[in-house]
Amino acid sequence: VKMPTVLGLEGSANKIGIGVIRDGEVLSNPRHTYVTPPGEGFLPRETAKHHKEWVLKVLREALVEADVLPKDLDCIAYTKGPGMGAPLVSVAVVARTIAQLWDKPIIPVNHCIAHIEMGRLITKATNPTVLYVSGGNTQVIAYADRRYRIFGETIDIAVGNCLDRFARVLQISNDPSPGYNIEKMAKKGKKYIPLPYTVKGMDISFSGLLSFIEMAANTKIASGECTAEDLCFSLQETVFAMLVEITERAMAHCNSSEVLIVGGVGCNLRLQEMMLVMASERGAKLYATDERFCIDNGAMIAQAGSLMFSSGLKSARKEELFEDSWCTQRFRTDEVEVTWRN
Template sequence: MVVALGFEGSANKLGIGVVKDGEVLSNCRRTHITPPGEGFLPKETAKHHRDNILDLLKEALDVAKISPKEVDVICYTKGPGMGAPLVSVALVARTVAQLWDKPIVGVNHCIGHIEMGRLITKSDNPTVLYVSGGNTQVIAYSRKRYRIFGETIDIAVGNCLDRFARVLNLSNDPSPGYNIEQLAKKGKKYLPLPYVVKGMDVSFSGILSFIEERAPELLKNNEYTPEDLCFSLQETVFAMLVETTERAMAHCNSDEVLLVGGVGCNVRLQEMMGCMCSERGAKLCATDERFCIDNGAMIAHAGALLYQTAGPTPFNETTITQR
């Protein structure tokens, strides 16, 4: 039996969770929310994490009804992510590991998402679409490794949506992507946008420039409403994601899709992916915001698996990496 305490802070979410053999005992989170029109910066995000992490740790242990003594392993996000926030969280994880004399495990953030998704949806060997503000990857397990079959060659899909939300001056609460999704539901008129799929890779920066450049004019002339633009953007970028996922499935003869990452809780994306799956006789596995959005439980769970199979990370290797 392994009780794992997981620390996550690779972006603007700070999460701490306790997982006991695949059972989530607590999964607490604080989000650094910036004013409309602004993104989050490493320095301020790290400060947010530092300001909140001790209270959140206490809360995570209280909710789980676990004392530090009962924790078997400390897990933290090693990367990829923003440097300063990663360091601030890793520092606390390393400190408690030494204070409480516990083994420590550094976890790959992407694998955290995948393992958590597999745990919650009980999917066995899925093709994974991992989509968030910082990552866009199509991943499948092949020859004993998670392998990236396709990914964005520039910005992440979530970043594309978030930055368009800034153009429209949408609120970042609870997240810019969520607010785009709500507007898109009311959009009707489709604006043709660039559609960029290269093999199994995708690209979003050109689409973003295209719509950023034209949006002010289109809105001023009342040709399109903000709702229409959100709708068109979602329809285009999600179609690209579903297409590349389908290509990866055809490539590996897979009949399961696991959707993870913050953008993975977008209902329209789930709907489109589900539609593709049913056309192919495949199954869609998706989770909700508790586990799609960055959280501590996923790091605890993936870390526990790593600890049980590969043992702890040597203390002098408990560094972070942005890549």
């Protein structure tokens, strides 16, 4: 079966990415990141403005690098959600426009599922228990009976958001990302400061820990009790231990021999290292990708779009697909029927 050539557009957070995938091969995957000054996060309106400024440059780059023309594409995929409203809409408008200009079917993709499918494509994992960790999401997921089931998740903020917000307290640079800079500082940390460890059954909570470490940053560093590096080290060790714990429980429940880490925080080498220890103790394999594919990108949307298109949406009418091409900030991983897996 010849798999389709798909263009995917992603812009649910601070990255605009457009990728082209043909038959499981990434032909191009350029992206541009909106970086704010230290101490600041990114707001929906300014992020959407960034995407509007860059989207056509990135689109041109994706087509040129992939060496494809609009007529070579079988469909256009875009992120329907979850994500920030204004950035999602700014990219969906472009997806709808080119789908109509080029007369292509349009495929709405769930952002979380795109991360999982990209991870499976790149690592060749067959049926892994998935830890999905990013700035906006933290979930432990496993496939069962035509759905990606959520076994556990954060009950307040995502792990990436916890790291980002701590980086703001310390005025750490957002270039290339706050999490990456925390990871670098953590390597220099010597002293472990005990932090609240909150696992509730299969779910976890980060907001109490964040409040605690923010206060510690304001008092303990000044009094010389510890350094900023020590706090970065302690934060990583604690939150990653919580994530490994709930992932291990899901693996035990599913009798799983593979674990796959996806999402932006998934490139963190310390998290991968801790997960590897747990996996090898269970005789399981760890799969992870690098920043090209774990950080939001267009190719992952194209890959999920390609699977959805090939497994049933090919027969849908273009008008019907177009009617369904809206966005939503809330879009659960388990809402999507997975038609492409047996």
